[in-house]
Amino acid sequence: MDRSGFPHxxxxxxxxxxxxxxxxxxxxEYYSFFDTVINxxxxxxxxxxxHGGAVIGLCVDSQCTFKASLEFPGVVDAGLRVSQLGNSSVRYDIGLFREGAEEPAATGRFVHVFVDREERRPVPIPxxxxxxxxxxxx
Structure with missing residues (x-):
């Protein structure tokens, strides 16, 4: 998927x-970029x-496919879209692009389950x- 497939x-x-x-x-570091764009x-x-909300998101699955290297100095444009939205979970697709590039240097998926902060049990997404x-x- 190229840059146009990511709305954020x-x-x-x-x-x-x-x-x-x-x-x-x-x-x-690629996984850190995933966490950063999502959060x-x-x-x-x-x-x-x-810090104080009753609901938090926990990562239950993540994956990264490396296509090209990134290097300092530079900027990574982290693209984000939701590919699946459930009652308490969401699957994100992520694309990491060199600044201005149309094709990603890496793609990934990341699944959050929203849970009660104290009980750590799934709850509906707020x-x-x-x-x-x-x-x-x-």
């Missing part, structure tokens, strides 16, 4: 520490209260978050 983007500035000894961004969206658009997620469903 977050530019993420690469840091010196993201590179490994091979001169490219280390694979573990930034949930907090800013969906109103998720990560309405404001659901509305935000519906806005990027593709």
């Amino acid at each position: 983007f977050l530019p993420i500035t690469l840091r010196w520490k993201d590179n490994d000894v091979y001169g490219h961004v280390n694979n573990v 930034d969206f949930l907090i800013r658009v969906g109103g998720l209260d990560i 309405e404001r978050i659901r509305e935000a997620l519906e806005g990027i469903t593709g």
Whole structure:
């Protein structure tokens, strides 16, 4: 999927520490980019209260396919869309693009289950978050 398949983007500035000894961004950082674009969206658009809210999202599944290397310095445009929206869970598709590139350097999926903060049992996705997620469903 190219850039046009993602309705939401977050530019993420690469840091010196993201590179490994091979001169490219280390694979573990890609998952950090996934977490960043998803949680930034949930907090800013969906109103998720990560510090005191009754509901939190837990990652239950994630996967990354590497297509091309990224390297410092630069900016990663992290694309996000929802591919499946359930009662208490959501599956995101993510694309990591070099700044201005049409084809992704990596693609991934990430599944959140929304749970009660205390009980850690699945709960329906809160309405404001659901509305935000519906806005990027593709």
